[in-house]
Amino acid sequence: MHKAGTLMNSYTAVGVLQACAELSLLKLGMEIHASLLKYNREFGIYEGNALAVMYAKCGRMGEALRIFGEMGEKDNVSWNSVLSGYVQNGLYEEAIGFFYEMLESGFKPDQVSVISIASALGRLRNLLIGREVHAYAIKQGFDSDLQVGNTVMDMYTKCFHVIYAERVFHQMPAKDYISWTTVIACYAQNSCHMKALEMFREVQKGGMEVDSMMIGSVLQACSGLECLSLLKQIHCYTIRHGLLDLVLQNTIIDVYGECGKVDHAFQVFERIENKDVVSWTSMITCCVHNGLLNKCLSLFTDMRNDNVEPDSVALVSILAATAGLSSLVKGKEIHGHLIRRSLITDGSVSSSLVDMYAQCGNIENSFKIFDRARCKDLVLWTTMISACGMHGRGKDSIELFREMQEMGLIPDHITFLALLYACSHSGLVNEGKHYLETMTSEYGLEPWPEHYACVVDLLGRSGRMEEAYKFIKSMPIEPTTAVWCALLGACRVHLNHKLGEVAAEKLLELEPENPGNYVLVSNIFASMGKWKDVEMVRTRMQERGLRKDPACSWIEVGNKVHAFVARDTSHADSVAIYTMLDEIMQRLEMDGGYVEDTRFVLHDVREEEKKRLLHGHSERLAIAFGLIQTPEGTAIRITKNLRVCGDCHEFTKLVSKLFDREIVVRDANRFHHFRGGSCSCNGFW
DNA sequence: CCTCATATCC
Numbered sequence: 086m087h088k089a090g091t092l093m094n095s096y097t098a099v100g101v102l103q104a105c106a107e108l109s110l111l112k113l114g115m116e117i118h119a120s121l122l123k124y125n126r127e128f129g130i131y132e133g134n135a136l137a138v139m140y141a142k143c144g145r146m147g148e149a150l151r152i153f154g155e156m157g158e159k160d161n162v163s164w165n166s167v168l169s170g171y172v173q174n175g176l177y178e179e180a181i182g183f184f185y186e187m188l189e190s191g192f193k194p195d196q197v198s199v200i201s202i203a204s205a206l207g208r209l210r211n212l213l214i215g216r217e218v219h220a221y222a223i224k225q226g227f228d229s230d231l232q233v234g235n236t237v238m239d240m241y242t243k244c245f246h247v248i249y250a251e252r253v254f255h256q257m258p259a260k261d262y263i264s265w266t267t268v269i270a271c272y273a274q275n276s277c278h279m280k281a282l283e284m285f286r287e288v289q290k291g292g293m294e295v296d297s298m299m300i301g302s303v304l305q306a307c308s309g310l311e312c313l314s315l316l317k318q319i320h321c322y323t324i325r326h327g328l329l330d331l332v333l334q335n336t337i338i339d340v341y342g343e344c345g346k347v348d349h350a351f352q353v354f355e356r357i358e359n360k361d362v363v364s365w366t367s368m369i370t371c372c373v374h375n376g377l378l379n380k381c382l383s384l385f386t387d388m389r390n391d392n393v394e395p396d397s398v399a400l401v402s403i404l405a406a407t408a409g410l411s412s413l414v415k416g417k418e419i420h421g422h423l424i425r426r427s428l429i430t431d432g433s434v435s436s437s438l439v440d441m442y443a444q445c446g447n448i449e450n451s452f453k454i455f456d457r458a459r460c461k462d463l464v465l466w467t468t469m470i471s472a473c474g475m476h477g478r479g480k481d482s483i484e485l486f487r488e489m490q491e492m493g494l495i496p497d498h499i500t501f502l503a504l505l506y507a508c509s510h511s512g513l514v515n516e517g518k519h520y521l522e523t524m525t526s527e528y529g530l531e532p533w534p535e536h537y538a539c540v541v542d543l544l545g546r547s548g549r550m551e552e553a554y555k556f557i558k559s560m561p562i563e564p565t566t567a568v569w570c571a572l573l574g575a576c577r578v579h580l581n582h583k584l585g586e587v588a589a590e591k592l593l594e595l596e597p598e599n600p601g602n603y604v605l606v607s608n609i610f611a612s613m614g615k616w617k618d619v620e621m622v623r624t625r626m627q628e629r630g631l632r633k634d635p636a637c638s639w640i641e642v643g644n645k646v647h648a649f650v651a652r653d654t655s656h657a658d659s660v661a662i663y664t665m666l667d668e669i670m671q672r673l674e675m676d677g678g679y680v681e682d683t684r685f686v687l688h689d690v691r692e693e694e695k696k697r698l699l700h701g702h703s704e705r706l707a708i709a710f711g712l713i714q715t716p717e718g719t720a721i722r723i724t725k726n727l728r729v730c731g732d733c734h735e736f737t738k739l740v741s742k743l744f745d746r747e748i749v750v751r752d753a754n755r756f757h758h759f760r761g762g763s764c765s766c767n768g769f770w
Numbered sequence: 771c772c773t774c775a776t777a778t779c780c
Binding site for chain 1: 775
């Protein structure tokens with residue numbers, strides 16, 4: 086129409102711009118912009134607002150700001166358009182800055198402004214400013230507004246503050262189905278599952294409107310209660326009442342995933358005809374949580390073949406999978422995607438990149454991403470602290486924690502977990518004890534069982550076995566399996582038989598269905614030479630029909646992952662690998678620095694046979710393969726599913742010196758950087 | 771112009 090030269094009236098232009106905003110039609114929107122400039126030269130407040138909204142919704146915040154800046158006259162809609170634009174584009178910090186700008190410029194934020202900023206604060210989990218905004222809303226009398234109430238309640242929910250959210254709910258003069266949905270979600274997401282179900286019963290009793298999102302929250306509560314039958318019941322209820330729309334199907338995939346029912350999730354997923362990004366993301370996340378990491382990568386390929394563009398949430402899920410697989414090649418590929426689509430704007434993407442690089446053994450890149458991140462939120466700091474911990478850089482973790490405090494961020498439980506973990510893996514005993522104390526005294530955080538397990542690990546790893554045992558006895562909670570595992574692991578390293586037996590007994594008593602426990606216990610008896618006890622544990626395990634995961638190591642060369650089990654001969658280059666291993670052994674013997682430590686052999690066999698078994702450990706095969714296949718001087722990165730054995734640890738040190746190679750090994754617990762004959766773990770492995 | 775679903779640190 087405008088191409089034909091017809092003069093567009095402003096009413097039409099605004100209407101078309103609104104449609105462009107809704108449908109993300111940037112090109113058409115820009116044409117309208119151009120023709121407005123051409124025919125109207127000066128446009129009024131309505132056109133300006135519509136243009137700003139169009140640009141914001143098409144992801145062009147810079148352009149939206151320019152329009153806003155050039156507008157002579159501004160009303161509340163103009164300010165709010167920019168504010169909500171920031172929020173929709175995930176630029177939450179900028180939204181906060183803009184909100185303060187509104188206040189300073191003398192413009193009084195209205196209900197809509199409060200709604201936008203509260204939603205940003207919820208996503209940032211910023212309780213501090215959140216309360217400030219809430220107080221402002223009350224002062225202005227906005228708190229009686231239904232939508233303000235709903236949004237503020239949601240903000241408190243996302244900040245994990247049930248009590249405030251609850252209070253807002255009860256004080257609201259009127260409630261709609263979104264209020265009820267939000268309060269149910271609040272209970273479901275903050276471990277008050279029974280309360281969530283009670284609220285839903287009230288909704289049903291009152292004959293109120295039920296939509297698919299409310300059911301979604303109810304389902305989350307069921308999954309929190311691990312009540313599969315109730316979950317299935319509600320699943321059927323939604324089908325009967327015709328509530329099963331795409332959003333709910335996506336939620337159901339998610340909930341089944343949380344309950345470990347991957348098959349159920351797949352059934353729902355496959356029945357969806359028009360799968361959207363969320364469907365694919367939910368299915369990928371389900372696989373990540375249930376350890377089906379390779380399946381994640383194939384789903385990602387299928388998704389792209391299905392012409393669904395992955396958004397940042399989908400890519401973050403995939404990054405978690407590549408991190409778990411230690412696949413630096415795949416991880417970098419996803420990083421490339423994010424760069425090309427300029428999606429590295431929010432903190433969560435940076436966090437998962439930092440985590441991915443750390444878990445793939447490349448902590449230097451983690452630091453690069455971290456340093457470049459514009460706004461660093463708590464999760465990003467925590468991720469970096471944890472990354473340093475994994476790589477035995479405890480001092481760096483502590484330094485980061487200090488910087489984070491200086492920035493005014495409030496650490497949460499997970500931050501302290503990362504910090505304690507870092508201390509334990511670097512032998513920083515006093516520091517670790519100090520932080521356990523601090524988390525309660527300064528931050529009022531009640532330690533979780535995981536924190537206590539970390540401290541037991543900290544004391545045990547440093548050889549303070551009696552102190553560790555005393556600590557367990559003095560804990561205000563019943564020791565969990567993680568606590569006994571930590572003690573048992575330390576007993577194995579420091580060869581403490583007495584406590585080892587205590588821990589072993591407790592462990593099998595508390596969790597008789599976990600095969601990993603039997604392996605741990607059997608290993609400790611083996612290291613003591615108590616072969617009868619080893620036999621007894623194996624029998625008990627077999628009686629329960631449990632099987633252990635075989636030890637396995639893998640290395641990524643080019644675009645392929647090469648996996649090895651102990652004494653593996655299935656690899657195509659097997660002959661070359663064993664020739665390489667023989668050569669290494671000969672050279673080590675000539676040096677005279679290596680003596681096999683057969684205490685790490687877990688079978689009752691002759692001494693010579695023990696040595697033979699050590700030589701066939703899976704990580705040695707992977708290292709030999711790495712030496713053959715990768716260019717001289719480059720780092721070799723190995724991943725293995727179990728903890729690295731003491732003898733292989735020595736062996737790898739010597740190989741790193743002999744071949745002048747950096748060898749990075751990720752075991753079940755942490756990273757080891759071998760260089761020039763020593764390891765970054767300094768013996769705290 | 772605005773609120774309720776999917777993801778990141780255990």
